[in-house]
Amino acid sequence: MQVFTKISELRKAIEEKREQGCSIGLVPTMGFLHEGHASLISRARRENDCVVLSIFVNPTQFGPNEDLDRYPRNPEGDLRIAETNGADFVFMPEANEMYPRPAATRISVSGITSLLCGASRPGHFDGVGLIVSKLFHIVKPHRAYFGMKDAQQVAVVSRMVEDLNLDVEIVPCPIVRGEDGLALSSRNVYLSPEQRSQALVLSETLRKAPEWLAEVGGDTERLKARISTRIREMPLADIEYVEILTYPDLEAPSAEVESSWIIALAVRFGSTRLIDNRLLTRDDLAKVIHSIPMQVAKGE
Template sequence: MILARTVNEVKAQVREWKSQGLSVGLVPTMGYLHEGHQSLIKRAVAENDRVVVSVFVNPIQFAPNEDLETYPRDLEADCALCESTGAAMVFHPEPEEMYGDDFTTFVDMTGVTKELCGKSRPTHFRGVCTVVNKLFNIAMPDRAYFGQKDAQQLAVIRRMVRNLNMNLEVVGCPIIRESDGLAKSSRNTYLSPEERKAALVLSKAIFMGERMIKDGEHDGEKVLSAMRELIESEPLARIDYVEMVKWDSIEIHHKVDGPVLVAIAVYIGKTRLIDNFIAE
């Protein structure tokens, strides 16, 4: 497996693969990889001849008060997971390689970035769209793989690719959970034992909301109210949002009459966790 640290290394290798008629899959990550990331890499390996995994903690998607400096990092473990799962390359650039002194170009989106995480993290998706656009230009993938746990991000990237006529397929992959239901996240490592136990309130609320809709409840406010009540019963939990939106446009929509995304963001202590489900 190749460990590339520069844009030119990746471009040269991908051009060689493409000259041989090989397809390329890309799995963009911020590293500290877990079974959720591994599921994306496995899917990419199954569907492409070569797979590039980017490991890059992207500074421009963090606000000044967020956890850029403390975000967990373990390149050695990440490379071992990628190699054992079948990736052909890990791309691990320094911020200076991605954003030189003269960097002044950003990708802004409206509408689909307005609600949910975009409301509480207003600069976040500008950074996400910019770095993902760069990674697409660098790795030139035929397919790129994103997890549904970051559901709004998945919707945003799909819209960007469609709006800008990019020549690749965006593949969404299911949420991977711990055995007790908690959605896999690199930020789970921030949780103390007491907070880890309290964090289960997120998946409990998600499963309850899913069950209510499966049992025939189409009133979104009733579903959301029940979920909020459950989360608020946990003393260590503080709600950022509990919301229902149209799955394609991320517009607020409180009736289950088509594909809807029910998404939550909750602080457990100082750690912000997200989870969601999609229902029709």
């Protein structure tokens, strides 16, 4: 495994691989790697000849009151996980390498960035679009791997790739959870034992959501209310949003149910903001609701 801090050196190494006919897989991360990231690296290893892991805490996706300075970092541990799971190249640039001067270019995907996390984090997805676009141009991967814990990010990046005709396949990968059910996140380290215990309500409600959806006859507003009520039973929980939308277009569900739905949550426990979600395919929806096209979205 080779570690690079300079764009020019990484490009040269990747170009040598390309000349050998190798396929390139990219795993973009902000570091402080856990088993969720490890699963992305492992999948990229299985599906590509060369795996590039980027580790960069991107300042352009953090707002002025967010946790850029306190975002957890563990470069030594990251390199161990990268090597164990099969990364060939690790790209760990400094901020002035990626942004030698303030960026004058924005990558803005409208519509799907105006709700969910985008509503409370203005500019966040512009920063995501910019850094992911930069990495795609630097690495020129055949495939790029993203975890579905941040499903909105996957939707945004996928739409950017579609709109700009970028020659890369976006590979969404399943959420990885701890033994207790909590979705793995670098920010979980900030949770106190009591906060973590109460945060399990997120995975609990998502697990029960299909059953509850059937009980309310497909009424999305009643399901959202039921999920919110259960979460509020946890005294340390502060709900930012509970939403049910189509996926990946992130629109209000309609009676036709022609696409998947996502049940998306953002909840704070103390100063730690957690997100989680569950994707329900059209087949999933058909299994839990009889005559679903006539019954969904009664609350609209």
